[in-house]
Amino acid sequence: MAETLLSGKGLKKYYDVSAKNLFAKKKSDVVKAVDGIDINIPKGKTIALVGESGCGKSTLGRLLIHLIEPTEGEALFEGKDIYHLKGRDEKAFRKDASIIFQDPYASLNPRMKVKDLIGEPLLTHGMKDSKERYAKVAELMSISGLKTEYANRYPHQFSGGQRQRIGIARALALNPKLIVCDEAVSALDVSIQAQILNLLKSLQRAYDLTYLFISHDLSVVRYISDVVYVMYLGKIVEYGDPKTLYASPKHPYTRFLLDAVPIPDPSQKNRTKMIVEGDIPSAINPPSGCRFRTRCPQAVEKCAAEEPKLVGDTVSACACHFPLV
């Protein structure tokens, strides 16, 4: 087992979304975006977070690099609690952890040249000498597969895939140990997606990077990750290595999620698959007991009365009263 780089314990993030209207009936509405999650991220590996829209993936990702404050819980990076870092330690953590977003365009300042966009984190962390900085930028550009002669161009002069390469170059600028990739390839076309996924994989090998890879695409996740965490309404319902998890999911939700993925092979189109009924319930008043019970075909009274605990070991675990065999 690789050593742990980052671990979260009892992490919670609640958002108060009650109507702030004076005359409205007093009612407190709280979105429990992340509701008590333990997660372990080993060094040099890729941990994936999967689940449907709104289940809390981005919120958990942001908590884990302290872009937002937790409502409760702690997270240890190389043994130190990231929510109580000060001075030099805090600055070091900002260098060690970075993030790549889904929409590279929205996250890049349109009025800055590419060399300054990529150089920005270097500048904020004290690399004042522009010659030294641009030399580093050129290196980052070529690592990320961008022609260095494009250094003076603006973001709108690049295609979606190239912009994502700019995002990657920026994220790599401070030699991070951990990169959160939040739907980093979701907006890209298949042929470009393959280029970026391969780039991420080879960068990981070259620089011993650790990734937290957030995605709703289970095919991409199988390709890139070492451990997959499946989320549903703010909770982890199952985790395991992709090969085993995909071959024999234990949680009914994982099974539904996998069965729903279309397979590009017509000879498999009549395979038996389970299609889950209904929509995801609101995160404001999630169902009692097991949150999946309202859509689960095998739910019984116990599922409504008692919340299933995540049972397993460090390699895999599942939170269901009646796990699949």
Place this chain on the structure above:
Amino acid sequence: MSDAILEIKNLKTYFKTRKGLNPAVDGISFNIEAGKITALVGESGSGKSMTAMSILGLVPQPAGKIMPESEIWFEDQDLTKLSERTLAKIRGNEISMIFQEPMTSLNPVYTIGKQLMEPLRIHQKMSKADARALALKYLEMVRVPDPERRMSSYPHQLSGGLRQRVMIAMAMVCKPKVIIADEPTTALDVTIQAQILKLLKDVQEQLNTAILFITHDLGVVAELCDDVCVMYAGQIVEKATVEMLFENPSHPYTAGLLKSLPRVDDDVDMLYSIEGMVPNLINIPEGCRFASRCPKAMEKCREKEPPKVMIETGHEVHCWLYE
């Protein structure tokens, strides 16, 4: 081929831009048959939506133009030559559409019931009671829970999945001969996508409608469709039945695309990847549009437009390799 309900012949839809002429759809031909689902698959900007818009007579004006040599045959009429008034009667009645974002075609100020009943009242001159009964029947058919209550709901009160079901009901209610569905499940979660695809297939089989299904997801093509046209940079590069295409992908672009897909049912160490990117269509050079990225490109590929070769019955490839 006699079953073709819609025949697209040499369709060219060009856009005038400040930088020059953009041949967004450039000489494509294909048929849509009754009772079948035909996929139009390709990457962003390849011209899928503009093909749909051309069929429906909704090409953005004045920038876009269907070129005079284009033909779109539907029931002995060339749609490209019809007046907007005649087209408007066909649209939403005999040819209807489902879009990616249902809110673009649902009217936020009217109830679901009113929107379902209106085309029946207008196009088919039905009484209010009859239209209401039929609207309810279709909401049941697309398995909207509690349809009575939903008739008086407004679009924003429904989830994304429910809205897409309502859209399907709306597209079906006039019993169109053709439905054009432009990425109807792209914005949905996979579990909801699976529900909607199954529904679409069930309803299509019941009504024997022809569907043109636009998508960029080859998984969805394999799962749902019968025939497929692969588009690249405004042209169809390969056309086949779904079985033939996946069994024997013959255009280097199709073959590369299939190899570069990560698989949910298999492990790979490194993905195959097609180098480079889609060329800019303005002032596109002569020859094959894929040549700059093609691992098999030959000299003539860069010089002359490749021929359309029938490599087996019902399997056409737009490539010099098979000449």
